Amino acid sequence: MMQNVMTSNTETIPGFTITQSLGVVTGSTVRAKHIGKDILAGLKNIVGGELKAYTELLMEARNEALGRMMMDAAQRGANAVVNVRFATSSVAGGAAELFAYGTGVIVTEG
Amino acid sequence: MALDAELIGYVLILILLVVFTVFPLTAFIYSMIFARFHHASNHKKLLSREKYVMQSLGKDNLHTLSTPVPDRKISKAGLVMSNITVAPSWWQLFLGTIRSIFGGKIESYDKVLAYGRSEVMQRLREQAIGEGWDEVINVRVETSMVMNKVKGKNMNKSGTLEFLAYGTGIRE
Numbered sequence: 001m002m003q004n005v006m007t008s009n010t011e012t013i014p015g016f017t018i019t020q021s022l023g024v025v026t027g028s029t030v031r032a033k034h035i036g037k038d039i040l041a042g043l044k045n046i047v048g049g050e051l052k053a054y055t056e057l058l059m060e061a062r063n064e065a066l067g068r069m070m071m072d073a074a075q076r077g078a079n080a081v082v083n084v085r086f087a088t089s090s091v092a093g094g095a096a097e098l099f100a101y102g103t104g105v106i107v108t109e110g
Numbered sequence: 111m112a113l114d115a116e117l118i119g120y121v122l123i124l125i126l127l128v129v130f131t132v133f134p135l136t137a138f139i140y141s142m143i144f145a146r147f148h149h150a151s152n153h154k155k156l157l158s159r160e161k162y163v164m165q166s167l168g169k170d171n172l173h174t175l176s177t178p179v180p181d182r183k184i185s186k187a188g189l190v191m192s193n194i195t196v197a198p199s200w201w202q203l204f205l206g207t208i209r210s211i212f213g214g215k216i217e218s219y220d221k222v223l224a225y226g227r228s229e230v231m232q233r234l235r236e237q238a239i240g241e242g243w244d245e246v247i248n249v250r251v252e253t254s255m256v257m258n259k260v261k262g263k264n265m266n267k268s269g270t271l272e273f274l275a276y277g278t279g280i281r282e
Contacts, residue, residue, distance in 0.1 A: 007189040008278040010176045010248045015184030015280075045268050046137045047145045048199025048222065049152055050229070055195045058272055062191065084189055086274065088254040 005070045006080040007102070013080055016107040022076045025104040027068030031061040032095040058098070062086065065100040078104030138200050145199035149221065156229055163235050171235055172277065176248045184280045190246055191276035192233035196226035198269050206269075223271070227251060230273040243279030251275045 006013060033041075037053040044051050066084075073081045084102035091097055164170070178184070198206065202218035209216045230251065238246045252274045 006187050008187045008248075009189060009250065009276060010278050013184070013187045013278075014178055014247070015182075015187075042268070045197050045270075046141045046200050047148050048141070048197055048202055049145075049148055049225075051195045051197055051270065054270065054272070055193055058195065059193050062193070062274075066189070084276075086252065086276065090255075 004079060005073050006107070007066070007070065007084050008080070008082050009084045009102075011083055013082060013107055016080070016109055018080075018082070018105045018107050020106040022073075022078045022104040022106065024101055025069055025072040025076065025078065025081055026099070026101045027065045027070070027072060028097060028099040029061050029064045029068065030091060030095055030097045031057060033057060058096070061096070061098045062100070065098045069100045069102065073102075073104040076104050078106060080105050080107045138204075141200040145201055149199075149225070152229075153225060156225070156232060159236070160228075160232055163232070163239070167239075171238055171243075171245050172231065172249045173245065173247045174249050178245060178247055178280060182282060184282065186281045188241075188243070188279050189276060190234060190238050190241060190243060190279040191274065192230055192237045193272060193274045194226055194230045194233065195270060195272045196222055196229075197271070198222045203269055219269070222269075226271065226273045230275045234275040234277065238277075238279050241279060242281065244281055246277040246279050249275060249277035 012018060033054070034057075037057070041051045041053050044053075065086075069081065069084070081102040081104055084100060087099040087101070089097045089099070173179070198219060202222065205218040206216050209218070231249075234246065234249065254272045254274065255270070
């Protein structure tokens with residue numbers, strides 16, 4: 001079901017025409033970092049450069065938010081989500097909220 | 111027995127001393143001497159990956175325009191994204207702190223941010239190729255500081271930054 005939902009961060013999907021707009025679809029998730037990984041990242045900080053633990057954590061969380069957004073779109077009967085945006089906000093205690101939103105639309109080819 | 115307890119006390123103090131003075135000191139010196147080699151090797155790898163992609167495609171597959179430039183038939187579109195979290199080393203952080211007293215160009219942070227940005231773009235290129243997209247349009251690069259706020263206060267002591275690059279992959 002989710003595979004059928006196309007996503008795009010442009011206002012229209014090139015090559016398709018929008019026939020109906022179904023409103024804003026959203027998906028979000030809140031993640032906190034694992035204390036062990038936090039300590040390891042702190043050690044990695046000595047040398048600097050990439051902190052892989054955080055990169056992976058944030059990517060995983062963002063994929064989850066995106067997945068939830070697509071589920072929302074599919075439940076409304078949309079076959080595409082256009083103008084997808086990402087927002088991040090931090091909640092108390094080192095937790096981060098990752099939020100994805102866009103407009104659910106029905107598109108037809110041509 | 112009293113002597114033993116005293117001895118254990120001394121040993122504990124010694125261990126604490128080692129943990130809180132010797133370790134940060136060695137870590138700082140390590141950072142001062144060896145961090146630049148790590149960065150140089152990362153940068154070298156990045157350059158060779160960029161060169162490989164450019165050579166195999168013959169052009170850059172990322173565009174910031176919202177429509178594909180030679181207008182053509184698209185059969186499928188989808189979101190592509192990639193990210194990286196970077197932080198300066200202790201030595202760079204130290205240099206930056208000193209530099210920020212007098213103001214001016216902070217080269218040590220400059221390097222970290224430049225590396226993060228070009229790495230995230232390169233990852234987007236590789237991600238797009240891996241997922242089978244011909245091109246990525248409407249590419250945006252965002253910066254967020256999500257991992258370093260503690261109880262509402264901005265405690266960005268370690269200077270951790272996250273870069274996110276995303277765009278719409280298109281397939282003919």
